[in-house]
Amino acid sequence: MYLIFDTETTGLPKKWNAPISDSENWPRCVQLAWQLHDNNGKLISHQSSIIKPDGFDIPFESEKVHGISTVLANEIGENLNNVLEKFNSDLSKAKYIVGHNLKFDINIVGAEFFRLKIDNSLNEKNILDTCTEKTANLCQIQGGRGKFKFPTLIELYKYLFNDDFQQAHNASADVEATSRSFFELIRINNFNVNDFEDFNEIFNKLNSDTKDKVGLFGIKHLNLKEESKKIKKETKEEVVTEIINKSDKTTGLENHFVHLHNNSQFSVLQSTSKIADLVKKTSEMGMNAVALTDKANMMGCFHFYRAIKNFNENNEEGKKIKPIIGCELNVCENHIDKSSRDDGYQIVFLAKNKIGYQNLIKMCSIGYTEGFYYVPRVDREIVLKYSEGLIVLSGNKYGEISNKILNVGENQAIEALEWWKSKFNDDFYLELIRHGEEEDEVLNNQLLKFSKTYDVKLIATNNTHYINKEDANAHDILLCVKDGEKQSTPIGKGRNFRYGLKNQEYYFKSPSDMVQLFQDIPESISNITQLVEKIENFDLHREVLLPKFEIPEDFKSTNDDVENEYLKHLTNEGAKRIYGEINKDLADRIDFELEVIRNSGYPGYFLIVQDLISAARKMNVSVGPGRGSVAGSVVAYCLEITKIDPIKYDLLFERFLNPDRVSMPDIDIDFDDEGRSKVIDYVIEKYGSKQVAQIITYGKMAAKSSLRDTARVLDLSLSDADFLAKLVPNTVKLSDIFNKDDKKLNSELRSDDYSNAMELKKLSDGDDLQAETINQARVIEGSLRNVGVHACGVIITPDDITNFVPIATAKDSQLSVTQYDNSVVESAGLLKMDFLGLKTLSLIKDTIKLVKYIHNKDIDIDSIPLNDNKTYELFQRGDTVGIFQYESSGMQKYLRDLKPTVFEDLIAMNALYRPGPLEYIPSFVRRKNGLEKITYDIPQMEEYLKETYGITVYQEQVMQLSQKLADFSKGDADLLRKAMGKKIFSLLEKLKPKFIDGGVKNGYEEDILEKIWKDWEAFASYAFNKSHSTCYALIAYQTAYLKAHYPAEYMAAVLSNNMNDIKQVSFFMEECKHMSINVLGPDVNESFYKFTVNENNAIRFGMGAVKGVGRSAVSAIIESREEGKYNSIFDFSKRVDLRSANKKAFDSLVLAGAFDSIDSSSHRAQYFFENTDGQTFIEKAIRFGSKFQEKQNSSQVSLFGDSDEVQIVEPEFPTCDKWSKLEQLKKEKDVVGIYISGHPLDDYTDTIKFLSNIQLSNLRDLRPLVDREVRFGGIIGEVQHRVSKNGKGWATFIVEDYYESQELRIFGEEYLRFKHFLYENNFVFIKMFIKEGWKDADSGRIGDPRIQFLNFQQLQDSLSNNAKRLSVKLEIDLIEDEHVKFFKDLIKNNKGDQELVFNVFGNGDGLKVNLNSTKYKVKINEQLLKSLKEKKLDFILN
DSSP states (O other): OEEEEEEEESSOOSOTTOOTTOTTTSOOEEEEEEEEEOTTSOEEEEEEEEBOOSSOOOOHHHHHHHOOOHHHHHHHOBOHHHHHHHHHHHHHHOSEEEESSHHHHHHHHHHHHHHHTOOOOGGGSEEEESSSHHHHHHHOBSOSSSSSBOOOHHHHHHHHHSSOOSSTTOHHHHHHHHHHHHHHHHHTTSSOTTTOTTHHHHHHHHHHHOSSSOOOOOOOOOOHHHHHHHHHHHTOOOOOOTTOOOSOOOTTGGGGOOOOOBOOTTSTTTOOOOHHHHHHHHHHTTOSEEEEOOBSOOTTHHHHHHHHHHHHHHOTTOOOOEEEEEEEEEEESOTTOOSSOOOOEEEEEEEOSHHHHHHHHHHHHHHHHTTOBSBOOEEHHHHHHTOTTEEEEOOSTTSHHHHHHHHTOHHHHHHHHHHHHHHHGGGEEEEEEOSSOHHHHHHHHHHHHHHHHHTOOEEEEOOBSBSSGGGHHHHHHHHHHHHTOOTTSOBSSSTTOBOOOSSSOOBOOOHHHHHHHTTTOTHHHHHHHHHHHHOOOOOOOOOOOOOOOOOOTTOOOSSSOHHHHHHHHHHHHHHHHHHSSOOHHHHHHHHHHHHHHHHHTOHHHHHHHHHHHHHHHHTTOOBOSOOGGGGGOHHHHHTTSOOSOTTTTTOOSTTTSOSSSOOOOOOEEEEETTTHHHHHHHHHHHHOGGGEEEEEEEEEOOHHHHHHHHHHHHTOOHHHHHHHHHHSOTTOOHHHHHHSOHHHHHHHSOHHHHHHHHHHHHHHTSSSHHHHHHHHHHHHTTOEEEEEEEEEEEEEOSSOGGGTSOEEEETTEEEEEEEEETTTTTTTTOEEEEEEEEHHHHHHHHHHHHHHHHHOOOOOGGGSOTTOHHHHHHHHHTOOTTOTTOOSHHHHHHHHHHOOOSHHHHHHHHHHSSTTGGGGHHHHHHHHTTSSOOOOSSGGGHHHHGGGTTOOOBHHHHHHHHHHHHOOOHHHHHHHHHHHHTTOHHHHHHHHHHHHHHHHHTTOOHHHHHHHHHHHHHHHTTOBOHHHHHHHHHHHHHHHHHHHHSHHHHHHHHHHTTTTOHHHHHHHHHHHHHTTOOEEOOOTTTOOSSOEEOTTSOEEOOGGGSTTOOHHHHHHHHHHHTTOOOOSHHHHHHHSOTTTSOHHHHHHHHHTTTTTTTSTTSOHHHHTOBOTTSOBHHHHHHHHHHHHHHHHHHOOBOTTSOBOOOOOOOOOOOOOOOOOHHHHHHHHHHHHSSOOSOOGGGGGHHHHHHHOSSOGGGGGOOGGGTTEEEEEEEEEEEEEEEEOTTSOEEEEEEEEOSSOEEEEEEOHHHHHHHGGGOSTTOEEEEEEEEEOOOBOTTTOOBOSOEEEEEEEEEHHHHHHHHOOEEEEEEEGGGOOHHHHHHHHHHHHHTEEEEEEEEEEEOSSSOOEEEEEOSSOOEOOOHHHHHHHHHTTOOEEEO
């Protein structure tokens, strides 16, 4: 017999894999229905029972599904024990139990049997389920994890019977639908004999009795939802009204309301509210406080606090806003249990005071570092531990109490309330929310009861997610971005639905709106004032706290100020070591700096930095010479923090540390790329992992990405989305375009960018999807999309970092990251240090290693002479490709013009080559070369402007001149520098009279001082930090020195440091050609992991750059090579560790040509030739080596003490055809990424050079090419021939030249004409015409430019087809008899119809004759031109 059953329950389990003995986990059964059918499928009996709740109630969300209310169940329900007895009786008769997704129902009934300790045979029965892979394949509904999703009962029924069954989720109706579906599935053979042994019997019976589909069984089902409604009307529940003041006393309540539950953009992709707008709206609405309660993080807290502090300080009306810092934490059962998903309940915590703030930091940090599993989580134990100083709101409908009311039951909600009340007493509040949703009133009625019964105060909130009501749609779009959904997907639960808020009420409502909403519960408003009064004002800003620096025990101090004494000691020792004799000026400078450092309170900072740099050098980590204004410090130089002598280069300490206005010094440190991690490891080891963290970065949605994301969500076409994004100028925000004055925008943008911006504004005024996309994107622009890790910032604290700031985890870092970003960490009291990985330092380090390896010569890069002629000659030629900061083409041009001769020229060029001061370079060059007179407004200015030829280049010069001309103090001079650089006009207005008056007092004319001031104002915003420029000029000089003296070694290091960027490798290989340095392919006898230089001064490709050859394989090859060079692939396979160098490594090395030199008589095709048993020669060689190593390892020592010789016959190379040059190059490129031993186009260099008028890279942007014919040659790569919907053919194809590859598309008639050219590895010459894009008739906008293909030719024929004349240049004195013979043979071998002209000229006597050959014509091709080149004859093609 077949027992078909279904249940309705109080909800869903938390853990689906929990045992039935876990009674707390499994929901209660509220309806059990079943049918018993005999072996022929005939209905024997049926039963449907509502179960009377005993010790539980039926939650609202469950009632919504099945319609069974607690009242109805109590009214008509049966005792559970009786129902289970009846069920057990029918169960005992059945051989099979049947259901839809039956495992759930088995667990529900099984758990009820367990609770009552009733024996049953559920687990002994054979199970037949109608929800399986088979029914999924039958219904073929898209959207599942597999090919198709498993059908719901409704979907299966609809498929089988093309009908909807009534009263779904009524167990009685569900059982009938399941029964009918089950027997129909048998009838149509979806089940079969493999599924159950009695299949044939029932299959035959059903098909003999039923001509059509299986029919209904005629059972009437009680409409449970209607019955619940009826009984609710009859027994209308009384809502608690005693605590409600109905006397309409709402006057003045607006003054009590403030928003206590608000999300900001820091609730990643879940809120559009910007903190600035939150504060502004609070002020506009007259509220005296506002809370920030982002979801599970505190990233916005400091920004929130600072925004309110700024408002309070700058508010002219004297209004103050109290910032309330909070967080909505996920409180789960066990935060370290990650065996099953438990996102916890969303509980709102508010910091009552500084202790509460600290405890909130602790909890928020633990949520990430210990509890993160899908979301950050804490548990009750954590809450108890850090409960002091916190106020708790019960939360929205996802809070524990509310969620249990809706989804679990009233009793469980009461248990939760009692726990929170007992732990937080009067600091626990029940949160009421009215968004006009059905659940709200159910919750609020229950919470009102709870409030009276358990004496818990009520608080009205609105759980805001956006500022204005009209932002609701943009917020919904943001939620779609988060989940990767389209907005057209309906909101709901389950598959084919998406998450979203049900209405537009989650905005920042006014106090009057909130009072109106809660006029029947006025105390929920008035209670807010009492809560806000509990909140203390506390300051989040603090002085930077330095970790304690351990002074060596052997240092004896004469006073208690040990740190300053030790710093002075180290400085003096360093000064003696560097300067030798310390004169008075130097001693005064050192004393001045040490005094400022002492007064600032930062001696420990210098000691920490000095210690880090010292440790780095001991670990053989390259450290930069300095970075930024710290190079102006003699103390830093003496401590070897920097390698720049500030005395020699006239660098200013006060540019680094203002003696009058002390702020935290900032020392950025450059390390080589590989060494940076070693330094961080050292910091962790020294200070402890709990005191070291990296800094978070916020990935915000920029203008273009917000447009593209919005377009995707709204289903705007890809082309339209791309068009809109392209209208936004780079680096410009949408808010700038729409909020700035048009005139101001016009002055800031290029003309084409401005016109694009205006078009975007015009489009936004429309009423179509484009306009909606633009306007919604404006709202979500700037939203946090993700978080990352700051590239170089490291935090070190004196104690556990969570005592100061909240932390989180990040994918890109093994360390924790601060939740506060770089802009606020110092204000929060944290020591921030920038450890930068500088690739150039790795490059210098690698070059020095190569010089040592090849020439056995040690180079101390910090000791090289700064007056090296060879180095300056390199700069003068502009040969600065690969030179740090000086490699751009513009810089190369200016260097050739300037012809630098001293280091100061390089410092100046580094400072000048940037937007703004760039315009001064021509004058600087002319003055340097004596082509323009050097003048000074005042002769005394020469002292500081002489090195820059009278032009103010550096900020330091402004500082020095202000002191010299107007007696500014060091502090005021730095203030002037800052005011000019940052355009702080209020400060400039104060400083200008001081400068003019001071200058006049010193005897200078006022009008000249006015001119100087005006010049400074114009230039100072661009003036550069000389200290920083000097540091980087030194690194540039060091790289240029190495390139000038060791060019091959240097370029090998450059290539090594760009191995992961194959385009850069290709670019630098071209530079090697320019430098006449050969770059050879990889070789197992010469290559290392990185690029190196061989004994012939050629660069050898690094094996690490070959795909499929890992570091372990390279290490094994190098290690075995120490015994001697390999002489064959067999020698190689015998000696190399084959566990490290596998077949993939062998294949890649052969394809890259790494074995070419050791088996010169062989060719690469032989290695891959398969013999009759399908084995390649490489596999034979590997097997040979493996057997040799195996025998060698197991060979026994003979009686005479000699080892048995291991002798295995080497396989012979097979005989086969060579690969063509093109095939070999293609395979080479597959494993290296570029062509090494040649290029497929090498045979057509002159053809391409003569016929092409663009390179492929020009096709990236077609706009400059509109209305032009373009020509280029290349090789066809991948081709895809396709057919459009209307049946017409078209194709996409890749074409490559020497430097670039480009995908092109061809359609229509052009495709039909030229498709025979489109096949892989075909050499083609293409002519195209670039047309203006189509103009949209409605909008008038012009689309992207279009390509018209004019002609395709075979590249090998194109020269002879297009060239008309060959002109050969001949010097008359050098013409010999052999030239005549050469040309006769040339003409004979290349007969054609193109003109041949000889341009004969004399040797200095002015003779110049053009001799046209009328008798002989030639066919111009690559072979002819090659012959001329070999003869070293110049020629011109026309």
